[in-house]
Amino acid sequence: MIIVIIGSQWGDEGKGKVVDLLADRFDIVSRYQGGHNAGHSVYVGDQAFVLRLLPSGIIHEGSTCVLGNGMVIDPIAFFEEVDQMTDKGISITPERLKVSSRAHLIMPYHRALDHTSEERLGNEKIGTTLRGIGPTYEDKAGRRGIRVADALVPEVLKQRIERNLEEANRVIVLYGREPLRSDEIFEEISALAERLRPFVCETSHFFAQAKKENKKILLEGAQATLLDVDHGTYPFVTSSNPTAGGASVGAGIPPHHITGVLGIVRTYMTRVGEGPFPSEMLDAEEDTANLIRERGNEFGSVTKRPRRCGWFDAVATRYAAELNGFDSVALTKIDVLDALDEIKVCVGYKIDGERVDTFPAVSQDLRQIEPVYETLEGWKSDTVGITNIDDLPTKAREYVDFLSKSIGVEIGLISTGPERDQTIILKDSVMEGWFN
Numbered sequence: 470m471i472i473v474i475i476g477s478q479w480g481d482e483g484k485g486k487v488v489d490l491l492a493d494r495f496d497i498v499s500r501y502q503g504g505h506n507a508g509h510s511v512y513v514g515d516q517a518f519v520l521r522l523l524p525s526g527i528i529h530e531g532s533t534c535v536l537g538n539g540m541v542i543d544p545i546a547f548f549e550e551v552d553q554m555t556d557k558g559i560s561i562t563p564e565r566l567k568v569s570s571r572a573h574l575i576m577p578y579h580r581a582l583d584h585t586s587e588e589r590l591g592n593e594k595i596g597t598t599l600r601g602i603g604p605t606y607e608d609k610a611g612r613r614g615i616r617v618a619d620a621l622v623p624e625v626l627k628q629r630i631e632r633n634l635e636e637a638n639r640v641i642v643l644y645g646r647e648p649l650r651s652d653e654i655f656e657e658i659s660a661l662a663e664r665l666r667p668f669v670c671e672t673s674h675f676f677a678q679a680k681k682e683n684k685k686i687l688l689e690g691a692q693a694t695l696l697d698v699d700h701g702t703y704p705f706v707t708s709s710n711p712t713a714g715g716a717s718v719g720a721g722i723p724p725h726h727i728t729g730v731l732g733i734v735r736t737y738m739t740r741v742g743e744g745p746f747p748s749e750m751l752d753a754e755e756d757t758a759n760l761i762r763e764r765g766n767e768f769g770s771v772t773k774r775p776r777r778c779g780w781f782d783a784v785a786t787r788y789a790a791e792l793n794g795f796d797s798v799a800l801t802k803i804d805v806l807d808a809l810d811e812i813k814v815c816v817g818y819k820i821d822g823e824r825v826d827t828f829p830a831v832s833q834d835l836r837q838i839e840p841v842y843e844t845l846e847g848w849k850s851d852t853v854g855i856t857n858i859d860d861l862p863t864k865a866r867e868y869v870d871f872l873s874k875s876i877g878v879e880i881g882l883i884s885t886g887p888e889r890d891q892t893i894i895l896k897d898s899v900m901e902g903w904f905n
Protein backbone atom coordinates (compact mmCIF):
# COMPACT_ATOMS: atom_id res chain seq x y z
CA MET A 470 0.00 0.00 0.00
CA ILE A 471 1.36 3.43 -0.95
CA ILE A 472 -0.56 6.48 0.27
CA VAL A 473 0.21 10.12 -0.52
CA ILE A 474 -0.77 12.77 2.01
CA ILE A 475 -1.17 16.35 0.77
CA GLY A 476 -2.22 19.71 2.15
CA SER A 477 -5.17 21.13 0.22
CA GLN A 478 -4.64 24.83 0.92
CA TRP A 479 -1.53 27.03 1.37
CA GLY A 480 0.10 24.81 3.96
CA ASP A 481 -0.13 24.42 7.73
CA GLU A 482 -3.36 22.42 7.52
CA GLY A 483 -2.20 20.08 10.30
CA LYS A 484 -0.50 17.42 8.17
CA GLY A 485 2.10 16.78 10.89
CA LYS A 486 -0.44 15.33 13.30
CA VAL A 487 -2.15 13.16 10.68
CA VAL A 488 1.14 11.79 9.34
CA ASP A 489 2.17 11.10 12.90
CA LEU A 490 -1.09 9.21 13.53
CA LEU A 491 -0.66 7.13 10.41
CA ALA A 492 3.11 6.67 10.67
CA ASP A 493 3.13 3.66 12.96
CA ARG A 494 0.83 1.82 10.53
CA PHE A 495 3.41 2.33 7.78
CA ASP A 496 6.84 0.79 7.39
CA ILE A 497 8.29 3.71 5.44
CA VAL A 498 7.55 7.45 5.52
CA SER A 499 9.07 9.62 2.81
CA ARG A 500 9.16 13.24 1.77
CA TYR A 501 9.27 13.94 -1.96
CA GLN A 502 9.71 17.70 -2.45
CA GLY A 503 10.65 20.94 -0.73
CA GLY A 504 13.19 21.29 2.01
CA HIS A 505 13.42 22.96 5.39
CA ASN A 506 10.90 25.61 4.32
CA ALA A 507 8.40 23.17 5.84
CA GLY A 508 7.66 23.09 9.54
CA HIS A 509 5.55 20.27 10.93
CA SER A 510 4.61 20.41 14.59
CA VAL A 511 3.94 17.11 16.29
CA TYR A 512 2.94 16.83 19.95
CA VAL A 513 3.46 13.57 21.80
CA GLY A 514 2.57 13.70 25.49
CA ASP A 515 4.34 16.77 26.82
CA GLN A 516 7.01 16.72 24.12
CA ALA A 517 6.75 18.99 21.09
CA PHE A 518 8.70 18.19 17.94
CA VAL A 519 9.14 20.62 15.07
CA LEU A 520 10.22 18.77 11.97
CA ARG A 521 11.54 20.68 9.02
CA LEU A 522 13.37 18.25 6.77
CA LEU A 523 12.78 14.89 8.35
CA PRO A 524 9.49 13.08 7.73
CA SER A 525 7.20 12.99 10.77
CA GLY A 526 7.66 9.19 10.84
CA ILE A 527 11.08 9.73 12.40
CA ILE A 528 9.43 9.89 15.83
CA HIS A 529 8.27 6.26 15.46
CA GLU A 530 11.22 3.97 16.00
CA GLY A 531 9.60 1.35 13.77
CA SER A 532 9.49 3.53 10.62
CA THR A 533 12.20 3.94 8.05
CA CYS A 534 12.30 7.50 6.72
CA VAL A 535 13.36 8.65 3.28
CA LEU A 536 14.31 12.05 1.87
CA GLY A 537 13.40 11.65 -1.79
CA ASN A 538 15.16 12.84 -4.95
CA GLY A 539 12.66 15.70 -5.41
CA MET A 540 13.84 17.38 -2.23
CA VAL A 541 16.36 20.17 -1.73
CA ILE A 542 18.48 19.51 1.32
CA ASP A 543 20.50 22.02 3.30
CA PRO A 544 23.16 19.81 4.90
CA ILE A 545 23.63 22.29 7.75
CA ALA A 546 19.91 22.27 8.58
CA PHE A 547 19.80 18.49 8.11
CA PHE A 548 22.41 17.79 10.78
CA GLU A 549 20.98 20.45 13.11
CA GLU A 550 17.69 18.59 13.00
CA VAL A 551 19.30 15.17 13.32
CA ASP A 552 21.21 16.39 16.40
CA GLN A 553 18.09 17.96 17.94
CA MET A 554 16.13 14.74 17.48
CA THR A 555 18.98 12.68 18.91
CA ASP A 556 19.01 14.97 21.97
CA LYS A 557 15.28 14.26 22.42
CA GLY A 558 16.02 10.55 22.55
CA ILE A 559 15.13 9.65 18.94
CA SER A 560 17.52 7.14 17.45
CA ILE A 561 18.65 8.20 13.97
CA THR A 562 20.75 5.66 12.13
CA PRO A 563 21.45 4.98 8.44
CA GLU A 564 19.20 1.91 8.79
CA ARG A 565 16.19 4.08 9.47
CA LEU A 566 17.02 7.26 7.57
CA LYS A 567 17.82 7.23 3.84
CA VAL A 568 18.74 10.25 1.74
CA SER A 569 18.44 10.11 -2.05
CA SER A 570 21.71 10.42 -3.93
CA ARG A 571 19.75 12.48 -6.49
CA ALA A 572 18.37 15.13 -4.11
CA HIS A 573 19.84 18.59 -4.63
CA LEU A 574 21.84 20.41 -1.99
CA ILE A 575 21.05 23.90 -0.78
CA MET A 576 24.35 25.77 -0.64
CA PRO A 577 25.11 28.91 1.40
CA TYR A 578 24.96 31.03 -1.80
CA HIS A 579 21.39 29.82 -2.43
CA ARG A 580 20.34 31.35 0.87
CA ALA A 581 22.05 34.62 -0.06
CA LEU A 582 20.35 34.59 -3.48
CA ASP A 583 16.93 34.02 -1.88
CA HIS A 584 17.49 37.30 0.01
CA THR A 585 18.66 39.25 -3.05
CA SER A 586 15.80 37.93 -5.17
CA GLU A 587 13.21 39.09 -2.62
CA GLU A 588 14.98 42.45 -2.33
CA ARG A 589 14.85 42.87 -6.09
CA LEU A 590 11.08 42.16 -6.17
CA GLY A 591 10.38 44.85 -3.53
CA ASN A 592 6.60 45.27 -3.18
CA GLU A 593 6.02 42.28 -5.42
CA LYS A 594 8.08 39.97 -3.24
CA ILE A 595 6.92 36.36 -2.74
CA GLY A 596 7.48 36.38 1.02
CA THR A 597 9.63 33.25 0.85
CA THR A 598 11.05 31.51 3.88
CA LEU A 599 14.53 32.73 2.80
CA ARG A 600 15.90 29.20 3.16
CA GLY A 601 17.35 29.11 -0.37
CA ILE A 602 14.63 26.83 -1.73
CA GLY A 603 13.81 28.74 -4.95
CA PRO A 604 17.43 29.38 -6.04
CA THR A 605 18.30 25.70 -5.49
CA TYR A 606 15.42 24.54 -7.71
CA GLU A 607 16.47 27.19 -10.26
CA ASP A 608 19.93 25.61 -10.37
CA LYS A 609 18.35 22.17 -10.68
CA ALA A 610 16.28 23.23 -13.70
CA GLY A 611 19.29 25.16 -15.02
CA ARG A 612 21.32 21.92 -14.90
CA ARG A 613 24.04 23.32 -12.70
CA GLY A 614 22.80 22.11 -9.31
CA ILE A 615 24.85 20.04 -6.90
CA ARG A 616 23.30 16.69 -6.06
CA VAL A 617 24.05 14.63 -2.97
CA ALA A 618 26.03 12.16 -5.13
CA ASP A 619 28.17 15.02 -6.53
CA ALA A 620 29.03 16.25 -3.05
CA LEU A 621 30.51 12.86 -2.21
CA VAL A 622 33.25 13.33 -4.82
CA PRO A 623 35.48 16.14 -3.52
CA GLU A 624 36.88 17.21 -6.93
CA VAL A 625 33.39 17.45 -8.42
CA LEU A 626 32.07 19.35 -5.42
CA LYS A 627 34.97 21.79 -5.47
CA GLN A 628 34.69 22.49 -9.18
CA ARG A 629 30.89 22.95 -9.06
CA ILE A 630 31.09 25.31 -6.08
CA GLU A 631 33.78 27.42 -7.79
CA ARG A 632 31.83 27.61 -11.05
CA ASN A 633 28.46 28.37 -9.47
CA LEU A 634 29.80 30.82 -6.92
CA GLU A 635 31.46 32.95 -9.57
CA GLU A 636 28.00 33.60 -11.01
CA ALA A 637 26.23 33.88 -7.65
CA ASN A 638 28.78 36.34 -6.25
CA ARG A 639 28.13 38.77 -9.13
CA VAL A 640 24.52 39.07 -7.96
CA ILE A 641 25.40 39.03 -4.27
CA VAL A 642 27.88 41.92 -4.74
CA LEU A 643 25.41 43.83 -6.90
CA TYR A 644 23.10 43.93 -3.88
CA GLY A 645 25.82 45.32 -1.64
CA ARG A 646 26.54 42.08 0.19
CA GLU A 647 29.91 40.52 0.96
CA PRO A 648 30.95 37.94 -1.66
CA LEU A 649 31.11 34.37 -0.36
CA ARG A 650 34.36 32.36 -0.44
CA SER A 651 34.44 29.10 -2.33
CA ASP A 652 37.19 27.56 -0.16
CA GLU A 653 35.12 28.14 2.99
CA ILE A 654 31.99 26.72 1.41
CA PHE A 655 33.89 23.71 0.10
CA GLU A 656 35.42 23.01 3.51
CA GLU A 657 32.09 23.19 5.30
CA ILE A 658 30.03 21.24 2.75
CA SER A 659 32.59 18.52 2.08
CA ALA A 660 32.81 17.77 5.81
CA LEU A 661 29.01 17.56 6.03
CA ALA A 662 28.87 15.41 2.88
CA GLU A 663 31.21 12.92 4.55
CA ARG A 664 28.89 12.84 7.56
CA LEU A 665 25.96 12.34 5.16
CA ARG A 666 27.62 9.46 3.24
CA PRO A 667 26.28 6.56 5.37
CA PHE A 668 22.69 7.83 4.89
CA VAL A 669 22.92 8.10 1.10
CA CYS A 670 20.82 5.60 -0.81
CA GLU A 671 19.46 4.77 -4.27
CA THR A 672 16.01 5.48 -2.93
CA SER A 673 13.91 4.53 -5.98
CA HIS A 674 15.48 1.07 -5.90
CA PHE A 675 14.84 0.96 -2.16
CA PHE A 676 11.15 1.72 -2.84
CA ALA A 677 10.95 -0.90 -5.61
CA GLN A 678 12.29 -3.53 -3.18
CA ALA A 679 9.93 -2.36 -0.46
CA LYS A 680 6.98 -2.67 -2.84
CA LYS A 681 7.99 -6.25 -3.67
CA GLU A 682 8.03 -7.02 0.04
CA ASN A 683 4.53 -5.51 0.40
CA LYS A 684 5.77 -2.80 2.73
CA LYS A 685 3.39 0.05 3.52
CA ILE A 686 4.71 3.40 2.30
CA LEU A 687 3.47 6.88 3.22
CA LEU A 688 4.53 9.77 0.99
CA GLU A 689 4.35 13.02 2.90
CA GLY A 690 3.89 16.24 0.93
CA ALA A 691 5.28 19.47 2.33
CA GLN A 692 3.82 22.94 1.65
CA ALA A 693 0.52 22.33 -0.15
CA THR A 694 -1.57 22.31 -3.31
CA LEU A 695 -2.04 26.06 -3.71
CA LEU A 696 1.73 26.55 -3.34
CA ASP A 697 2.51 24.10 -6.17
CA VAL A 698 4.72 25.70 -8.83
CA ASP A 699 2.41 24.46 -11.63
CA HIS A 700 -1.02 24.44 -10.02
CA GLY A 701 -0.81 27.01 -7.24
CA THR A 702 -1.31 30.76 -7.11
CA TYR A 703 1.71 31.40 -9.35
CA PRO A 704 4.00 33.31 -8.92
CA PHE A 705 3.20 33.30 -5.18
CA VAL A 706 4.14 29.67 -4.80
CA THR A 707 7.03 27.49 -3.74
CA SER A 708 9.34 26.06 -6.41
CA SER A 709 8.35 22.39 -6.25
CA ASN A 710 5.31 20.14 -6.85
CA PRO A 711 3.57 19.18 -3.61
CA THR A 712 0.56 17.82 -5.59
CA ALA A 713 -0.01 14.08 -6.05
CA GLY A 714 1.83 13.88 -9.39
CA GLY A 715 4.91 15.32 -7.72
CA ALA A 716 4.95 12.40 -5.30
CA SER A 717 5.68 9.94 -8.08
CA VAL A 718 8.50 12.00 -9.60
CA GLY A 719 9.93 13.23 -6.30
CA ALA A 720 10.07 9.82 -4.62
CA GLY A 721 10.89 7.86 -7.75
CA ILE A 722 7.82 5.61 -7.53
CA PRO A 723 5.74 4.61 -10.59
CA PRO A 724 2.41 6.50 -10.52
CA HIS A 725 0.31 3.33 -10.83
CA HIS A 726 1.90 1.92 -7.67
CA ILE A 727 0.23 4.65 -5.62
CA THR A 728 -2.84 3.24 -3.88
CA GLY A 729 -4.54 6.32 -2.54
CA VAL A 730 -4.37 10.05 -1.90
CA LEU A 731 -5.33 11.64 1.40
CA GLY A 732 -6.10 15.37 1.53
CA ILE A 733 -5.60 17.46 4.64
CA VAL A 734 -8.27 20.11 4.87
CA ARG A 735 -8.51 22.63 7.68
CA THR A 736 -11.91 24.07 8.71
CA TYR A 737 -10.65 27.54 7.73
CA MET A 738 -7.85 28.89 5.53
CA THR A 739 -4.50 30.49 6.32
CA ARG A 740 -1.62 31.74 4.25
CA VAL A 741 1.90 32.89 5.13
CA GLY A 742 3.76 35.25 2.88
CA GLU A 743 2.32 37.30 0.07
CA GLY A 744 -0.14 36.39 -2.66
CA PRO A 745 -3.87 36.26 -3.39
CA PHE A 746 -6.24 34.93 -0.73
CA PRO A 747 -9.89 35.34 -1.84
CA SER A 748 -11.60 34.47 1.48
CA GLU A 749 -9.15 36.35 3.71
CA MET A 750 -10.66 38.04 6.77
CA LEU A 751 -9.81 41.67 6.19
CA ASP A 752 -10.08 44.72 8.47
CA ALA A 753 -13.82 44.41 9.19
CA GLU A 754 -13.25 40.85 10.40
CA GLU A 755 -10.01 41.50 12.22
CA ASP A 756 -11.40 40.33 15.57
CA THR A 757 -12.45 36.97 14.13
CA ALA A 758 -9.07 36.60 12.42
CA ASN A 759 -7.30 37.34 15.73
CA LEU A 760 -9.48 34.85 17.58
CA ILE A 761 -8.71 32.11 15.05
CA ARG A 762 -5.01 32.98 15.02
CA GLU A 763 -4.83 32.71 18.81
CA ARG A 764 -7.05 29.61 19.21
CA GLY A 765 -5.44 27.85 16.26
CA ASN A 766 -1.89 28.99 17.13
CA GLU A 767 -1.57 30.26 13.57
CA PHE A 768 2.02 31.40 13.73
CA GLY A 769 4.77 29.83 11.62
CA SER A 770 6.27 26.86 13.47
CA VAL A 771 9.72 27.75 12.12
CA THR A 772 9.59 31.42 11.13
CA LYS A 773 6.98 32.44 13.82
CA ARG A 774 5.34 34.73 11.25
CA PRO A 775 1.64 35.37 12.03
CA ARG A 776 -0.45 33.58 9.40
CA ARG A 777 -3.14 35.43 7.45
CA CYS A 778 -6.53 33.88 8.29
CA GLY A 779 -9.68 33.42 6.23
CA TRP A 780 -12.95 31.49 5.85
CA PHE A 781 -13.06 28.02 4.33
CA ASP A 782 -12.80 28.33 0.56
CA ALA A 783 -14.81 25.57 -1.09
CA VAL A 784 -13.78 26.64 -4.62
CA ALA A 785 -10.06 26.37 -3.87
CA THR A 786 -10.43 23.16 -1.84
CA ARG A 787 -12.60 21.49 -4.51
CA TYR A 788 -9.88 22.40 -7.02
CA ALA A 789 -7.32 20.70 -4.74
CA ALA A 790 -9.56 17.63 -4.42
CA GLU A 791 -9.91 17.29 -8.20
CA LEU A 792 -6.28 17.97 -8.95
CA ASN A 793 -4.91 15.48 -6.43
CA GLY A 794 -7.73 12.96 -6.70
CA PHE A 795 -8.36 12.87 -2.96
CA ASP A 796 -9.86 9.52 -1.93
CA SER A 797 -10.52 10.75 1.58
CA VAL A 798 -10.02 13.90 3.61
CA ALA A 799 -8.79 14.54 7.14
CA LEU A 800 -10.56 17.63 8.47
CA THR A 801 -8.45 19.43 11.04
CA LYS A 802 -8.89 22.06 13.75
CA ILE A 803 -12.67 21.96 14.09
CA ASP A 804 -12.28 22.97 17.77
CA VAL A 805 -10.74 26.31 16.73
CA LEU A 806 -14.20 27.41 15.50
CA ASP A 807 -16.01 26.47 18.74
CA ALA A 808 -16.40 30.08 19.88
CA LEU A 809 -17.91 31.53 16.69
CA ASP A 810 -21.58 32.62 16.42
CA GLU A 811 -21.56 32.31 12.66
CA ILE A 812 -19.24 30.60 10.23
CA LYS A 813 -18.92 31.66 6.62
CA VAL A 814 -17.96 29.38 3.74
CA CYS A 815 -16.83 30.78 0.42
CA VAL A 816 -18.92 28.81 -2.09
CA GLY A 817 -18.14 30.74 -5.26
CA TYR A 818 -16.23 33.68 -6.71
CA LYS A 819 -17.32 36.75 -8.61
CA ILE A 820 -14.90 38.39 -11.02
CA ASP A 821 -16.18 41.62 -12.64
CA GLY A 822 -19.66 40.71 -11.44
CA GLU A 823 -19.55 37.30 -13.20
CA ARG A 824 -19.95 34.15 -11.10
CA VAL A 825 -16.96 31.79 -11.38
CA ASP A 826 -16.98 28.35 -9.77
CA THR A 827 -13.50 27.22 -10.81
CA PHE A 828 -10.13 28.34 -9.57
CA PRO A 829 -8.65 30.93 -11.98
CA ALA A 830 -5.04 30.76 -13.20
CA VAL A 831 -4.21 34.42 -13.41
CA SER A 832 -3.06 35.87 -10.11
CA GLN A 833 -4.50 39.24 -11.12
CA ASP A 834 -7.97 37.61 -11.34
CA LEU A 835 -7.48 36.04 -7.96
CA ARG A 836 -6.79 39.42 -6.42
CA GLN A 837 -9.97 40.87 -7.90
CA ILE A 838 -12.20 38.12 -6.66
CA GLU A 839 -15.27 38.97 -4.69
CA PRO A 840 -16.02 35.89 -2.59
CA VAL A 841 -19.60 34.59 -2.47
CA TYR A 842 -20.37 33.35 1.03
CA GLU A 843 -22.91 31.09 2.60
CA THR A 844 -23.28 31.59 6.35
CA LEU A 845 -23.82 28.72 8.75
CA GLU A 846 -24.69 28.94 12.44
CA GLY A 847 -21.85 28.18 14.88
CA TRP A 848 -22.24 25.41 17.46
CA LYS A 849 -20.90 27.49 20.37
CA SER A 850 -19.76 24.55 22.45
CA ASP A 851 -16.59 22.68 23.24
CA THR A 852 -15.46 20.04 20.76
CA VAL A 853 -11.90 19.70 22.08
CA GLY A 854 -10.87 16.07 22.43
CA ILE A 855 -14.10 14.50 21.08
CA THR A 856 -13.35 11.02 19.71
CA ASN A 857 -16.82 9.86 18.64
CA ILE A 858 -18.76 11.49 15.81
CA ASP A 859 -22.02 11.08 17.78
CA ASP A 860 -20.63 13.43 20.45
CA LEU A 861 -20.08 16.30 18.00
CA PRO A 862 -22.73 19.05 18.35
CA THR A 863 -25.36 18.81 15.59
CA LYS A 864 -24.34 22.15 14.08
CA ALA A 865 -20.70 21.04 13.92
CA ARG A 866 -21.79 17.85 12.12
CA GLU A 867 -23.80 19.99 9.70
CA TYR A 868 -20.70 22.08 9.04
CA VAL A 869 -18.63 18.95 8.39
CA ASP A 870 -21.27 17.57 6.00
CA PHE A 871 -21.50 20.92 4.23
CA LEU A 872 -17.74 20.96 3.63
CA SER A 873 -17.70 17.36 2.46
CA LYS A 874 -20.51 18.00 -0.05
CA SER A 875 -18.96 21.22 -1.28
CA ILE A 876 -15.65 19.56 -2.11
CA GLY A 877 -17.14 16.25 -3.25
CA VAL A 878 -14.99 13.99 -1.07
CA GLU A 879 -15.68 11.93 2.07
CA ILE A 880 -14.33 13.19 5.36
CA GLY A 881 -12.73 10.17 6.97
CA LEU A 882 -11.07 11.78 9.97
CA ILE A 883 -11.82 14.83 12.11
CA SER A 884 -9.14 16.28 14.33
CA THR A 885 -10.42 17.83 17.58
CA GLY A 886 -7.12 18.94 19.09
CA PRO A 887 -3.37 18.70 18.63
CA GLU A 888 -2.87 15.43 20.56
CA ARG A 889 -2.89 12.01 18.86
CA ASP A 890 -5.97 10.78 20.69
CA GLN A 891 -8.03 13.95 19.99
CA THR A 892 -9.29 12.39 16.79
CA ILE A 893 -12.49 10.98 15.29
CA ILE A 894 -12.08 8.28 12.64
CA LEU A 895 -15.25 7.74 10.66
CA LYS A 896 -16.51 4.19 10.35
CA ASP A 897 -16.59 2.62 6.90
CA SER A 898 -14.61 5.46 5.36
CA VAL A 899 -11.74 4.88 2.91
CA MET A 900 -9.52 6.42 5.57
CA GLU A 901 -10.53 3.82 8.17
CA GLY A 902 -9.10 1.17 5.86
CA TRP A 903 -5.73 2.92 5.85
CA PHE A 904 -5.64 2.76 9.63
CA ASN A 905 -6.09 -1.03 9.69
Ligand code: IMP
Nearest residue numbers: 480506507508596597598706707741742
Ligand atom coordinates in the same frame (compact mmCIF):
# COMPACT_ATOMS: atom_id res chain seq x y z
P1 IMP B 1 9.76 29.25 -0.36
O1 IMP B 1 9.20 27.85 -0.37
O2 IMP B 1 10.63 29.53 0.82
O3 IMP B 1 10.39 29.62 -1.67
O4 IMP B 1 8.50 30.25 -0.19
C1 IMP B 1 7.52 30.40 -1.19
C2 IMP B 1 6.13 30.57 -0.58
O5 IMP B 1 5.73 29.35 0.05
C3 IMP B 1 6.05 31.64 0.51
O6 IMP B 1 4.78 32.28 0.44
C4 IMP B 1 6.15 30.84 1.81
O7 IMP B 1 5.56 31.50 2.89
C5 IMP B 1 5.37 29.60 1.41
N1 IMP B 1 5.77 28.41 2.16
C6 IMP B 1 6.89 27.67 2.02
N2 IMP B 1 6.90 26.63 2.87
C7 IMP B 1 5.75 26.69 3.55
C8 IMP B 1 5.16 25.85 4.56
O8 IMP B 1 5.68 24.81 4.97
N3 IMP B 1 3.93 26.26 5.02
C9 IMP B 1 3.31 27.36 4.55
N4 IMP B 1 3.81 28.16 3.60
C10 IMP B 1 5.02 27.83 3.11
